[in-house]
Amino acid sequence: MPELPEVAGLARYLDEQLRGTVLAKLQLVSFAVLKTVDPPYSGLEGRSVTGVRRFGKFICIDTGGVSLVFHLARAGWLRFTDSPADRPLRMGKGHIAARVAFTGPDGPRGFDLTEAGTKKSLAVYVVRDPQDVPGIAALGPDPFAEAFDAGMLAEILGGSSQQIKGLLRSQSVIAGIGNAYSDEILHAARISPFAPAKSLDRASVQVLYDAIHSVLGEALAEAAGKPPQELKDVKRSHLRVHGRTGEPCPVCGDTVREVSFADSALQYCPTCQTHGKILADRRTSKFLK
Structure with a gap:
């Protein structure tokens, strides 16, 4: 998408x-x-x-x-x-x-x-x-809107029990982020995709805010000036974990893992994001906490 x-x-x-x-x-x-x-x-x-x-x-x-x-x-x-x-x-x-x-x-x-x-x-x-x-x-704030700062993000997260992966993808919460870039942002921030949003302390919120801007900012710069026929390849070439199940994490070398849903999947690095814990496949069991 x-x-x-x-x-x-x-x-x-x-x-x-x-x-x-x-x-x-x-x-x-x-x-x-x-x-x-x-x-x-x-x-x-x-x-x-x-x-x-x-x-x-x-x-x-x-x-x-x-x-x-x-x-x-x-x-x-x-x-x-x-x-x-x-x-x-x-x-x-x-x-x-x-x-x-x-x-x-x-x-x-x-x-x-x-x-x-x-x-x-x-x-x-x-x-x-x-x-x-x-x-x-119904859109939420754009990540690059002037009003969207770490304080606003902290307020959004503090009022939600939703898992952070799902919250980042919710267009009514933050506009424009989907499955691929939420994986990339959470990997850059070293946050588990299933961490409850309100469990993040202020330091973690700042790290997440910085990751949103660094990941999306880099992708925006790469996309600028490219014709439509090149944009998909540009996106794929710069993804570090999303769509790279089984490949080594570019940060720590651990194997990138996947959690599958009925009609989608997410990717993450256990060492970088879940303290080495492997998350269970949603199709067959509940998430490991």
Whole structure:
């Protein structure tokens, strides 16, 4: 799933490519992907793009009073082109969920929103205000917002009995962090993924806050300026524990371990994060404390 650094990279790239262009056509392969009815999506056609912004994991293309917002969900991605196809898409066929074409002084350009797999969660919204998107309205603070400091994080954690891994992934608590970067942040902070949030003392909260900014900041810097087709590989190449089950931890050399869930998994280093304790697989037993 694209997370804050990749979504920020996409938003920046789209802003550079689309600002000042005119949205010429929006095609939907399935009407299920469109989550709004008013204003109509056809009302975007002919409008000039004034900018592209990120809200958590949402991307918003502004056209001066009406915005095209999309969320790539778990298996979605964006395929950009300088030569958008003119032929109409066939409804319900293939991996393309929507196609958007633009015209500008430098010629045509556009992108397809694609989604692999059979479980379709990619979502498109056409709204007058991005806050009209329920997922955006419910977002917690952005990790790079000026108001988000160690004190705010301490307040968030102190009021929650939730395990820290789940809390970091909750978009209503902190916006933009998902499964991969929560693994990376907790590894950098040397915190067990199943530590209760409110059990962290103030020193540990500061370490976690610093890890959030260092891990996401490094990933943001790596994503900056990269075209969409490179962002996934850039992400994978810099992950230290996530997706690296069975490999040596780059910090201590211990074997990276995995805990599997029904539809996802997390990775961690026992030596760095759990004092050498192996966490039980959630599919077959309860977590070891």
